[in-house]
Structures are given as C-alpha cells and as structure tokens.
Amino acid sequence: MDTCTVRKTECADIVDISGEPYCICVLKQGYCLAEPDGSFRADGTISLLTGPKRILVDTGGPWDRDFLLSKLKDKGLTPADVTLVVCTHGHSDHVGNLGLFPSATVVVGCDISQGDRYLPNHLAEGQPYPIDDHVSIIPTPGHTGRDVSVLVKGGTMGTVLVAGDLFECCNDEDSWKELSENPEVQEVSRQTALRMADVIIPGHGPVFKVFRTPKTNLTEKS
Template sequence: MYEVFVIKEGYSTSEGPGQQKACGTCTLVKGPHNIIVDTGNPWDKDTILQGLAKHDILPSNIGYVVCTHGHSDHVGNLNLFSNAIQIVSYDICVGDQYLMHDFKEGIPYEIDDDVEVIPTPGHTGADVSVIVKGTAYGTVAITGDLFECMEDLENPHLWQQSSEKPELQEQNRADILQMADIIIPGHGSMFQVPDSCKRQMQMVLLFEEFSESFQISTFSQKALE
C-alpha cells in the first residue's frame, strides 16, 4: 500500500498589481516505488531534504520524479534526484535518454497497478497528474495547478486566470473530481472531494445521456415518418 505525504504545502498570494508570491506543493508518495511529485522552487532544497529525512528516505531512494508542468516553482530541484526516472509534463527521461510515451493521445503512464501518471492539460498544454489508488484515504490525485486550491471549487477565477486552455482544464477537473477521494492541489492544502461535486457531475452526465438518447429517439421517429 502507498502512503502520501505533503512535504511542502504550496501557496499563492497577491502582492499588489503585477506582483505575486507563489510556490508549488511538493508531495512524497511512499511505497513499493518512492515518488516525488513536483520539486518546488530552487530555494526549497533544504525543505525537501528535511522532509524526506523524516521518512528515512534519501534522494537516491526516489525511483520516480513527476513534475506536473514546467513552471519554475514545480521543477526547481530536479537535480537532487539523478537516479530517478524523471517525468516532466509529457517528457520522460532517464539521464540523457528520453523515453517515448504518447500522453498527447490521452494514454496514462503506469508506474504500477496502484500509481499512474495521466495527462490533464489545461493550466498549460502539457500538464500531468499522479493518481494513487488504495491509500488509507482512498484514491489520491496529485494535480499540480489543475486545481489551485480547494477554494477554486467555488471561485473558478482562481484557476481560470492562469489557464492556457480553460475549457480543456474544466473537463479534466471534472474527470478528476469523479475519480478521486482526495486532491492535493498546486497551491493549497489537500482536501476531500465534496460529495456535492460528485452528485453535480453525475447529474450532468445523466442529463447528457438523456439528451443523447432523446436525440436518437427523435431521429428514429423521423426516419419512421
């Protein structure tokens, strides 16, 4: 079974017009494969090392590093994990060897039966999220900036203002809300997916299925006429 620990909680605060302080969340997935998701900014080295030490893990014990996208507050300490397979957005490499994987076609990268890296573009054109199944919390989605924070469930402006592809991001957010029990966002505390979100999405899906069925029925009736 995997365990999931937030080593550093991300944040984002406005400092006035045109100014912002931000750093991405750094998460440890501990289990059959030790995984780091997002590596903070270049000034987070000591925080990451101390966080790993609390779990008796050295950087050399990390098998995979996943950076959800290429912004500097998510990729700042990749060089700590030179032994790891590194996944940065849609690129996968081991040292200077790049491995081909077609995230663009929506194909997940499976680390094992319980952990996969899935494409979730929107914030940028090549975001990924890490899905960890069977934890004590249920299914955990580590999403980077697909979700900025829990508050963006009620205030979409929080994620839309920095989205390159908002319609695509909205769809991927909806997919994650359906599959996950817990979300670890890019710039806030981990949170449980509210039941209301799942019910709302189920209603939307049921409405779409009803609409499709109605359209088919109407088409068939016209054909009979």
C-alpha cells in the same frame, strides 16, 4: 454528460494519507499570495509517495532545496532513494530541484527520461502511463499544454489525485482561469478529475475531499 453533483471540502490539517501499498505525505503545502504591488508570491505543493517505489511529485522552487533535503532526511531518505520524480508541469515552482535526483526516472509533463534516455509514452495523446497497479500518471492538460497528475489507488480515503495546478486550491472558483493556457481544455480535465478522485492534492493549497451525489432523473410517462 454529468451524472452526479459535486462538492469539495478543504482539509487543511491533512498532510499524511495512509494506504496500501502506498502512503502519501504532503512535504510542503503550496501557496499563492497576492502582493500590494500587483506581484504575487507562490510555491508549489511537494508530495511524497512511499511504497513499492518512492515517488516525489513536484520539487518546489530552487529556494526549497535545503527544505526538501531536510524533509527527505526526516523520512530516512536521501535523493538517491527516490526512484521516480514527477513534475506535473514545467513552471519553476514545480521543477526547481530536479538536479537533486540525477539517478531517478524523471517525468516533466509528457516527457519521461532516465538520464539522457527518453522513453516512449502516449501521455501527449491522452493516454495514462501506468507505474504499477496502484499508481499511474494521467494527462490533465489546460494549465499548460502538457500538464499531468498522479493517480493513486488504495488509500484509506479512497482514490487520491496529486493534481499540480489543475486545481490551484479547493475553492479556486474561476481564479484558475487567469493562470490557464487553455481554460476550456482545463475545465474538461478538472471535471474528469472530480469524477475519478475522492481526494485531491492541489498545487497551491490544502488537500481537499470530493463528495459526489448521484443525480436522479425523473421521467414522466405519457
């Protein structure tokens, strides 16, 4: 049962979130734009965590290859410097550049691999997969059956969730349901995320902050 009310505030100007020991940079802000012919143009958010490990969350579509290489170079990095790549789910605008990182540990949904060696984990059973004391991969199913998000503690803005398409954007209202394989399950994942995170990086829009206000329960004595 909810014990607080939640409101969200878009922060379009935030691309860097400092923290200890991890800093987060939004290398590319995702988008989703409807076209007059009924199609839509979309690309996923690409985020980079730098700290004890260098972690890339989602790789954009294959059309982002040169963009991603350029952004890593701006950070003084090459693909070989990235130790972990997490793709929140298997859609093409999130996994399009996995081939750039053959030496990294790769997470796609609930699969974790090092080369052709797949590692045991319990993400599909609803359990988190800790990377270290500050970063963990958590299951957030609904958009697809095995979506995951990356939870980062120790940021100056509080706990950050790099959420993939758990949230399309700050004010996605009910529009996310049209893209969801299981809206009921995704709603549970969304509410859990809103209770645990202070900042959310969505799959197709600007960073937003989460504000929680405790509810007051008034009971009358007879």
